[in-house]
Amino acid sequence: MKDLTFVIATRKGSKRIKNKNVRKFGRSNLLEIKIKQIKRINKKATILLSSNCQKSLNIGKKHKVKIDRRHNKYATDFVPMRDVYKYLAKKVNTKFVCYLHVTSPFLKDSTLRKAIKVFFKKKNYDSVATVTGVKEYLWYKSKAINYNPKNHPKSQSLPEYLALNFAVNIISTKIMRKEGRIVGHKFIPIPLRFPESLDIDDQWQFDIGEIISKSFKR
Numbered sequence: 281m282k283d284l285t286f287v288i289a290t291r292k293g294s295k296r297i298k299n300k301n302v303r304k305f306g307r308s309n310l311l312e313i314k315i316k317q318i319k320r321i322n323k324k325a326t327i328l329l330s331s332n333c334q335k336s337l338n339i340g341k342k343h344k345v346k347i348d349r350r351h352n353k354y355a356t357d358f359v360p361m362r363d364v365y366k367y368l369a370k371k372v373n374t375k376f377v378c379y380l381h382v383t384s385p386f387l388k389d390s391t392l393r394k395a396i397k398v399f400f401k402k403k404n405y406d407s408v409a410t411v412t413g414v415k416e417y418l419w420y421k422s423k424a425i426n427y428n429p430k431n432h433p434k435s436q437s438l439p440e441y442l443a444l445n446f447a448v449n450i451i452s453t454k455i456m457r458k459e460g461r462i463v464g465h466k467f468i469p470i471p472l473r474f475p476e477s478l479d480i481d482d483q484w485q486f487d488i489g490e491i492i493s494k495s496f497k498r
Contacts, residue, residue: 283375284396285326285453286318287368288345288382291355292333297486301382302335306493310382310480311336315343318380321389321396330368331355362460369457377453379462384410384447385489386475386496392448395470399450407451407464411442412477442469445477 290311294300301311308316311329318325329340330348332355340347353359354367369377378396380387391410399408415438418426426441427433448470449462456462475492478485 284378284450285328285372285374285376286378286380287328287330287372288314288380289350289364289368290329290331290333290336290382291350292331292336293355295357296482297480299335300480300486302333302339305385305486306490309339310385311339312343313385314380314382315340315345317387317389317392319343321393326374328368328371330371360460364460365456365462366458366460369453372453372457375453377449377451377456377462379446379449379451379456381446381479383480384445384476384478385480386478386492387447387472388476391470391472391476395448395450398468398470402468405464405466405468406455407449407462407467408470409449409463409467410445410447410472410477411469412445412473413471414441414443415439442471445472445479447472447476447479 290301302309305313315327318327327345328348329336329345330350331337332350332352337347337349348371354364395408395410415435417424417438426439444463451462451464455464475496478489480486480489
């Protein structure tokens, strides 16, 4: 993993869940859970924590990870994510980036190892991304998009769509830096099931997550 940097980005001022990344979650907090996970799979991992949140930076210093005190310009609700990704990639010195969201606390160590192994083993792909399968009756702008309402199929016959859940994204630093993206042009999907796929973005997800954390085994 010498060519790989694990990148974690947080910011202060979470709108839907106050102090989401650093507040108590189970026996720890979302940020610390992610840093410890990386260190479990590789004690010598290169970890970059980028944040404008002092509490986050303090946690990063405690665990001796590389710190980037991100300018507020790249931590607002209005900055395009492609600009943020380009900024972060410029802070990386390795050939590849493993971008991890702290809001996926139930990602298993084995899944993260698998994603890394697959990325370096498979050829003709430029990235890896975790996904959630969606097999539902989908509508958009008053129209069904994945089935014919006049010939209603059984749910198991529906086509499966893939939704990015951003628990793990691995891509070359060059693409991330040049194009401002963490999902490439041809990616390998790594399917996740609940609770691994849970992305904590709203209070109800945080509350459910705390319940799950009491019995969750990594």
